[in-house]
Amino acid sequence: MATVSRFRNSQAASRDPSVDSRGAMIDPHTLMRIKSLQLRARKVMEGFFAGIHRSPYHGFSVEFSEYREYSPGDDLRYLDWKLFARTDRYYVKQFEDETNLRCTVLLDTSKSMSYGSGDFSKHEYARTAAATIAYFLTMQRDAVGLVTFEDKVVEYLPPRNRPGHMRRIMAELSREPAGKATDLAGPLEEVAATVRKRGLIVIISDLLASPELLSTRLGYLRSCGHDVVVFRVLDPREVKFDFENAAIFRDVESGKELYVDAEVAKANYHRRFEKHAQELESACQDLGVDFHSMTTDEPLEFVLFELLRARMRRGRDQGRRNARQRTA
Amino acid sequence: MSPLTPLYLLGLLAVSAPLIFHLIRRSPKGEVWFSSLMFLSPSPPRLTRRSRLDNLLLLLLRAAALCLLAFAFARPFIRTAAAVDRESSAQRRIAVLLDTSASMRRSGIWQRALDEVSAVIDSARPGDEIALFAFDSSLRTVLGFKELVQLPPEQHAAVIRQRLASQSPTWGATNLDNALIDVVSSVNDTVDSSEESAHRLRRVVLISDLQVGSRLDELGAYEWPRDVDLELKTIVGDEANAGLQLLADPQEFAEADAEPEMRIRVGNDPGSPNERFLLRWVDADEDARESRQQSANGDAELNPPVEVYVPPGESRVIRVPYPPEFLASPTLQLTGDRHDFDNTLYVAAKEKEEFEVYYLGPDAAEDITGLQYFLASAFYxxxxxxxQVVAKSLNEELDWPAENPPRLVVVSAETTPANQEKLRQYANAGGTVVFVLTKAGESATLAKLAGVPKAESFPGAVGDYALMTNITFDHPLFMALASPQFNDFTKIHFWQYREFDAEQLQLAAGEPSDNATDDSAAADTVRVVSKFDTGDPAIIEKRIGDGYLIVFTAGWHPADSQLARSTKFVPIVAAMLDRGGSAEIDSATYVVSQRVPLPVADEDLDWSVVTPAGDELAIASEESHFAQADAPGMYKFQATNPTQGVAAQRIFAVNLDPAESRTAVLPVETLEQLRVRVANREVDDGDLERRRQMRDVELESEQKIWRWLVLAAVIVLVAETWLAGRKSTTVSAADEEN
Known part of the structure; x- marks a missing residue:
């Protein structure tokens, strides 16, 4: 638990602008200058470790869960003899699932992701995040898979933990996307149908789509027993909409043109954007999906923080659920 | 006011530009790519009331400037009185060209042509110059422009009518090309007395049946002047004519006993309804015809008509037997078509020529080793x-009638001095003497013939045989053998020859000559025609007076050579026969207006030509051609001795030009293809338009209204700038105050 509290502190400190802990983090602008995706991922992870000052390596998965009364047929190896000595009752020790984590990263490579107001696009940021997650989990001996999608699944690498798999993921991530329209619904359905074994599913996308459709598909995933974490990557300009002049706005995906007087349209934009974001968030909350929104000017280490936090919460929730069942 | 370049008025559309700019104040500054438009809604450009009201004057000024510029570019001009159509009032210079060729003899055509001329004269406006020309194979000026100038204007029409009355169709061909070229140049070459007359409209009015048979070749190379029009007044007759044409006589090469016949081409017009024609020999002499009228049935047997079918637009060549001998003056008559003017073909019965060739030599006619035997065999x-080869013994005195000398004399041995002199005179008068050196040694006969003191020959140095080389194939003797397939003489071997120096025939300078004319060009008179491969001359020719002396240094008999038995011998002998031949009147090949070559006239005789009409035209002795054959028919060329009467006569026939029979109407396009500017055609409309345009350009360049328009535009623009500047300053001042 000590590790978890350290996480929390560190994460809270880094999010708080008054506490300057960014010295340890890497500025995304600097990071994106590194060409190799794997190198980027390693740098992010190093920064992440520097932030928490302690390796989370011996993580959360090998943890005692509960005692259960022995019933004939249970494996005698798990009898707690010391407890038997104290209480004269047979109890069997139960642990958290000892198997490795199976994580599938879903990366949106649609055309809207290619938008970027600064030096790099949302896609660049997103794939670095994906690489970081993949690298991090691989280092933990967990199996990592990758799904890239646009309006349908482009590439599917099933979760593996074997030599060379990391390189394949990196190669896949390094590939420049063809870039088409975003349609989250189709790919999520496909993933729900393909990834049968329960595991962690990390979705990295700008989620510029209808929240209703999204919530239905996320529901599919959840119902399959997957843990789902959604990272929403946005450009700062998409959040702020700090345009001033009237201009023809052109959609990068559809090429549609719209004459917009930015000053006039700004308020309306903010209102709609916030509403959309709230709908997304509430939909995720209802489904028990971790939802994190981030802009491309934020350090990438947060991705790992959020991921770990989500995992921790999942573990905690699981423990509570078990306790409730026991008491019941 | 009319615009010169009306397309520039489209520039007025540019007026809409300031309107649009005035309406749209806030134009988009550019375009922005954005990730998604799902949170955006279009914001329409806002218009303010103020923008419409305040800048109205500015808008008007800008629109006015654009309008003025557009008008200036359209280059307007005002049509003034000067632009009145000159076509209607201009004076004209008209050359009326009247076709008088034989085809105008068709029924009704000539009268209609005269009517057309009258119509042109009647339609003349005061001040017009009308000249009249007539043409057939040549152009005749009936009333020229130069003569016209000297006449008072009111008499022009009367004089033309008067002279027109004297015109009638001739028998000539239609040389339309030369006639047009000459008339156009006479229209253009007339010196203009004043500036006004220099601008006269020039026009050639062609009144003709415009038949397909018209000659147009020269027009192809002629550049028709831009300011002369050709107006066609075509007299269209019915196309139902057929014509005759005598083709080359096949008898020249026929066997002596072949049935005599001649080749006639019968042509039929494309529009002709007839296709069956009859050809029949009739007597040109009307008296003779009438006298035999009774025995017409008998004629039909002796003189059967030849039937010929010629589809319209085509021609057929048929063979017609020679005219029966009982016809005194035979002509071939065609029946079956509608027009008679070209239905008679005159054929001069060519007299059989009989030549004598004299042979002076020791050998007999039947001696197969002698020269005479082969010579006689060579003529056919x-x-x-x-x-006919006439053998004369060497000592016999030569004598022949003065009017009928032998065509050729061959001498192969020495003869008497009297004969030598006779032969010398014969050669001087134009005869051809062939001397064959059959023996080496001195030859007095040859010396006398050549007019040199001495002529000596030696036996030639021959190995096995000698060959004839260095042959001058441009010499008449060998000309027939010049082609590569005939000029191989290597098969002809010469066993012996006499070495004779050709220089000996040349008269040395200062030596006395019996013929004064020899001195002048002595060097040119001797020519070695061929040599042996040893380099010695084989055949030498010397010109003597009007005739020739040809020396063979080897004979053609088998003792000397294989020449007589080779295929080359006959052509060479035939060439010798024709060497001194004079120009001959060849019958039936002449057409009207063609120059007929005359035989060399003897100064002692009076020469004359009797025309078909019976007129006798005297011919001066220096004339080489007879040029007055202006009607078809039989012409008689006769020599009259003042004392003895008619000494000799030859008959030649003159026929109509066969092209005259082709009376179908020539399409006007053919003339246009030759770049003739035909008036009243579509082309002319374009030309009128061009002229009108040129006048417009001229007017516009005189008036130059565009300058004023540009000036006005500049003033408007200055005002606009000033107004806009003032407005912007007041607005900024107001802003500052606020």
Whole structure:
């Protein structure tokens, strides 16, 4: 638990602008200058470790869960003899699932992701995040898979933990996307149908789509027993909409043109954007999906923080659920 | 006011530009790519009331400037009185060209042509110059422009009518090309007395049946002047004519006993309804015809008509037997078509030529080793010619009638001095003497013939045989053998020859000559025609007076050579026969207006030509051609001795130009293809338009209204700038105050 509290502190400190802990983090602008995706991922992870000052390596998965009364047929190896000595009752020790984590990263490579107001696009940021997650989990001996999608699944690498798999993921991530329209619904359905074994599913996308459709598909995933974490990557300009002049706005995906007087349209934009974001968030909350929104000017280490936090919460929730069942 | 370049008025559309700019104040500054438009809604450009009201004057000024510029570019001009159509009032210079060729003899055509001329004269406006020309194979000026100038204007029409009355169709061909070229140049070459007359409209009015048979070749190379029009007044007759044409006589090469016949081409017009024609020999002499009228049935047997079918637009060549001998003056008559003017073909019965060739030599006619035997064998008779070789002994005195000398004399041995002199005179008068050196040694006969003191020959140095080389193939003797397939003489071996120096025939300078004319060009008179491969001359020719002396240094008999037995011998002998031949009147090949070559006239005789009409035209002795054959028919060329009467006569026929029979109307496009500017055609409309345009350009360049428009535009623009500047300053001042 000590590790978890350290996480929390560190994460809270880094999010708080008054506490300057960014010295340890890497500025995304600097990071994106590194060409190799794997190198980027390693740098992010190093920064992440520097932030928490302690390796989370011996993580959360090998943890005692509960005692259960022995019933004939249970494996005698798990009898707690010391407890038997104290209480004269047979109890069997139960642990958290000892198997490795199976994580599938879903990366949106649609055309809207290619938008970027600064030096790099949302896609660049997103794939670095994906690489970081993949690298991090691989280092933990967990199996990592990758799904890239646009309006349908482009590439599917099933979760593996074997030599060379990391390189394949990196190669896949390094590939420049063809870039088409975003349609989250189709790919999520496909993933729900393909990834049968329960595991962690990390979705990295700008989620510029209808929240209703999204919530239905996320529901599919959840119902399959997957843990789902959604990272929403946005450009700062998409959040702020700090345009001033009237201009023809052109959609990068559809090429549609719209004459917009930015000053006039700004308020309306903010209102709609916030509403959309709230709908997304509430939909995720209802489904028990971790939802994190981030802009491309934020350090990438947060991705790992959020991921770990989500995992921790999942573990905690699981423990509570078990306790409730026991008491019941 | 009319615009010169009306397309520039489209520039007025540019007025809409300031309107649009005035309406749209806030134009988009550019375009922005954005990730998604799902949170955006279009914000329409806002218009303010103020923008419409305040800048109205500015808008008007800008629109006015654009309008003025557009008008200036359209280059307007005002049509003034000067632009009145000159076509209607201008004076004209008209050359009326009247076709008087034989085809105008068709029924009704000529009268209609005269009516057309009258119509042109009647339609003349005061001040017009009308000249009249007539043409057939040549152009005749009936009333020229130069003569016209000297006449008072009111008499022009009367004089033309008067002279027109004297015109009638001739028998000539239609040389339309030369006539047009000459008339156009006479229209253009007339010196203009004043500036006004220099601008006259020039026009050639062609009044003709415009038949397909018209000659147009020269027009192809002629550049028709831009300011002369050709107005066609075509007299269209019915196309129902057929014509005759005598083709080359096949008898020249026929066997002597072949049935004599001649080749006639019968042509039929494309629009002709007839296709069956009859050809029949009739007597041109009307008296003779009438006298035999009674025995017409008998004629039909002796003189059967030849039937010929010629589809319209085509021609057929048929063979017609020679005219029966009982016809005194035979002509071939065609029946079956509608027009008679070209239905008679005159054929001069060519007299059989009989030549004598004298041979002076020791050998007999039947001696197959002698020269005479082969010489006599080389001549062959045709239906038109017979050659007889007359052998004369060497000592016999030569004598022949003065009017009928032998065509050729061959001498192969020494003869008497009297004969030598006779032969010398014969050669001087134009005869051809062939001397064959059969023995080496001195030859007095040859010396006398050549007019040199001495002529000596030696036996030639021959190995096995000698060959004839260095042959001058441009010499008449060998000309027939010049082609590569005939000029191989290597098969002809010469066993012996006499070495004779050709220089000996040349008269040395200062030596006395019996003929004064020899001195002048002595060097040119001797020519070695061929040599042996040893370099010695084989055949030498010397010109003597009007005739020739040809020396063979080897004979053609088998003792000397294989020449007589080779295929080359006959052509060479035939060439010798024709060497001194004078120009001959060849019958039936002449057409009207063609120049007929005359035989060399003897100064002692009076020469004359009797025309078909019976007129006798005297011919000066220096004339080489007879040029007055202006009607078809039989012409008689006769020599009259003042004392003895008619000494000799030859008949030649003159026919109509066969092209005159082709009376179908020539399409006007053919003339246009030759770049003739035909008036009243579509082309002319374009030309009128061009002229009008040129006048407009001229007017516009005189008036230059565009300058004023540009000036006005500049003033408007200055005002606009000033107004806009003032407005912007007041607005900024107001802003500052606020």
């Amino acid at each position: 008779d045709t239906p038109r010619r017979s050659v």
